[in-house]
C-alpha cells in the first residue's frame with residue numbers, strides 16, 4: 371500500500387488513523403485500501419459486499435474508476451449497499467443513490483443486479499423493513515457474511531463519512547436510533563439535517579463489519595475527530611461524550627481505519643504534540 375505520504379497512528383486496538391496532505395493522496399490510498407479488501411474478500415468468500423455512504427467521500431472513489439483498478443478489480447463479485455439513504459426520489463439532489471450512481475457506479479462494470487439501493491417508492495418505514503429483509507436473504511446465502519459474535523451481517527467493508535456533528539450514516543448525536551440493539555436497519559423522521567426522513571444501518575451492523583473506514587475532511591471536523599478518537603489518556607479528550615456516533619463505531623472483530631486530511635486532523639495532532647512536549651519536559 372502506498373503510505374509514504376500519510377502519517378499513521380494506532381490510537382486504539384483495531385483502529386488506525388491515516389492523515390494525508392491532499393485530497394488526491396486520500397483518493398489514492400483509499401482506492402488501494404478498497405482494492406486490497408476487495409481482493410481478499412473475493413479470494414476468501416467469493417464475494418465483496420461493500421456499503422457506501424454519501425458526503426465528500428464519494429468524490430474519493432474516483433481513482434477506483436481509473437487504471438489500474440478499472441481493469442484489475444473483479445467487479446463481477448462486487449455487491450453494493452448503502453449504509454444510509456435519504457427518503458427522497460433517486461433523482462433528487464439529496465439522494466445518496468444519485469451521488470454514488472453518477473460519481474462511481476456509472477463508471478465501473480458492476481452488475482445492476484448487485485446494486486441494492488433503497489426503495490424510494492415506499493414509506494420510510496416500509497423501505498427500511500424491505501431493505502433489512504433483502505439483507506437477511508443475502509446473509510442466508512452468505513453473499514453477505516455473518517458475524518459469529520453478534521449474528522449480524524458482516525459486510526466486508528462499510529465506508530462512512532463523518533459529519534461535523536459526529537454523525538455517521540444517519541445516526542445523529544443523542545438520537546434514540548443509537549440505542550437499537552436488535553434491528554439491522556432503521557428509519558428516522560426527525561433528522562437534524564435535511565431531509566428529515568432517512569433509512570440507516572444501526573450500530574450493531576456497522577460494528578460487525580470486517581472493515582470500517584471513516585472519512586473526515588475539513589477544519590470544521592477537527593474538534594469532533596479529536597472527540598471521536600481520543601481515549602482520555604495523555605493528550606486525549608477527557609470530556610469526549612460516549613454517545614458521539616463516530617465514537618460509537620467500534621468494530622467487534624474487524625478493523626477501523628480513519629482517513630483524514632490535515633485540517634480534520636489538526637486538533638488531534640495539536641493535542642498529541644502538546645502531550646509529547648509535556649512528557650519530554652525537563653525539571
Ligand SMILES: O=C1O[C@H](COP(=O)(O)O)[C@@H](O)[C@H](O)[C@H]1O
Pocket residue numbers: 423424425426454455456466530531532533534537538539540563
Ligand atoms: O447526511 C449525510 O451526511 C454524511 C456526511 O456528512 P457531511 O457533512 O460530511 O456531508 C454522510 O456520511 C451520510 O451518508 C449522509 O447521509
